[in-house]
Amino acid sequence: MEKIVEQNLLFDFYGELLTEHQRNVYRDAVCNDMSLSEVAEEYGISRQGVHDLLKRCDKILQDYEDKLRLIRRFDAIGEKLEEIRSLSGEQEDILKLTEEIREQL
């Protein structure tokens, strides 16, 4: 998986477990694709500080995934929901329920 995609996914799942400051910086730099210089200016820290913070957050987020494996588990559930959809014979209420489950993932 491309690094930026993986970072966004990890942030979606575990971003709430970062501190507010980490979360804001990470969101701007990774999810909103701002440059290190822009983020550094925004938060009044050095570019090196931003770089270090992002690296630390990458590790924190990856550690959570290594322990909880939510991304892996939710991915497997998504695949099985697809199978249910194709086996359902387009049954409207089953399709709707699979959509609702997707929203919980």
Place this chain on the structure above:
Amino acid sequence: MEKIVEQNLLFDFYGELLTEHQRNVYRDAVCNDMSLSEVAEEYGISRQGVHDLLKRCDKILQDYEDKLRLIRRFDAIGEKLEEIRSLSGEQEDILKLTEEIREQL
């Protein structure tokens, strides 16, 4: 929900995020229902120490649930899976897939 049931559920979901020591003590005292004295002797700490550790762990686990809401989300998914099962007209392969999803939760 009864406290012991809730503690077991929280431990199932977030136990991996405790330290190994916290996890062992919590598992023995809460999941294996050992007395404070037994656990204290087992780990060479005081009964008060066990009590404090359990209280701290309860808070840590609850904080994770407050942030990630996995129990609430997985519970909602479980209910929708039940609905899919009853709508599936006993279709064997759909029932099997809902079982497999349950195992991921």
